[in-house]
Amino acid sequence: MNLYQQEHSVFEEHFVVERKKNFSFPLHLHRSYEFLYILDGQMEVRIDDEVKIMKKNDCAFIFPHQIHSLQSEKSEHILFIFSPEHIKHFSKYIENKKASSNFFSVEDETLLNVLLTLDKQDNIYKIKGALYLICGIYKEKCVFLDNNEKKLFSHGRLLRDIISYAEENYKSDCSLMELSTRLSYDYAYISKYFRRKTGINFNTFVNQLRINEACFMLSETSNSILDIASECGYESLRSFSRNFLKFKGCSPTNYRKQLNELE
Known part of the structure; x- marks a missing residue:
């Protein structure tokens, strides 16, 4: 468990892509972003105080230091875990903003093709291009409000x-x-x-x-x-x-x- 948190918390330019079935992971947090896309089945995802049953074509965009967990008995998903250094412009944009939700749905063949073909061994430009594509779609699906009083998604x-x-x-x-x-x-x-x-x-x-x-x-x-x-x-x-x-x-x-x- 500590290995998981430290691995996703220490390294700059960190990028992991996983495609798994029937995956569960208890509450945890780290400094990296996560992007989750459900390919099939359903998964219960908790992000801070919000809990959602995610189904096919549902997505979750998880910010650094958000407390989250994944629970599923029958599902297939793709998960990207990546450090803020990969998307510096987006990280700067949301620095003093709060998103309306971590969850959204999308049926986009271009995005799905990118998700299915991207590999951690790909060149850095392809990886960052894919991550910014995800950020762009999320920004269109979500409302960001100015939040000068506290950091994005600050938690107790x-x-x-x-x-x-x-x-x-x-x-x-x-x-x-x-x-x-x-x-x-x-x-x-x-x-x-x-x-x-x-x-x-x-x-x-x-x-x-x-x-x-x-x-x-x-x-x-x-x-x-x-x-x-x-x-x-x-x-x-x-x-x-x-x-x-x-x-x-x-x-x-x-x-x-x-x-x-x-x-």
Whole structure:
């Protein structure tokens, strides 16, 4: 999880293109932009306080440092993740503006062809041309209003602090009680605040982070199930297996087996 956030937060001229099916990712934030296009099926997308069920031809334009999550059991999508340095003119334009929504729909064969053919190995001019095409379409679909009082899509510092704490500590002891003491907030208040803002409790969020990391390790390493459970913050294999089944609908062993069968 930290790898995901850091990867999309550190590097200038950063660009990633992904085409995936049935993809989910818990709440997170980073300094990059994201553009999401649904090719088929549907996906529940949360951006700050707005939640939308996205369907075919729906798009989402996510700004740097916006808190967002993706949840889908049956969908196919294209996702671009790119640093602000790629679209400096657009970033400057929206510096003191607020967009009416992150979501829009478009049926444009030219755009779809660009999305389907663009590759991160393409030359920088082709990449930036495609990204500015996306920005241009989004600007036409969305209303931007002057917003001099606060930065675009600024979000409560408390929620960012809670999410950052969880992402930094989910592999070890991760206690909302400890965080509430550190931030000088009442535990009951901070617990209710997080649930109100996200729709889930803090422990569920921490387990989402742990299981998401476990899925990555099951896919990309040959580590044993026991080692993965320990590295993801679980003190017992039983607790790990129970939570894995809850979030993924199968055991860690079967999950890895299914991945191997796809190769």
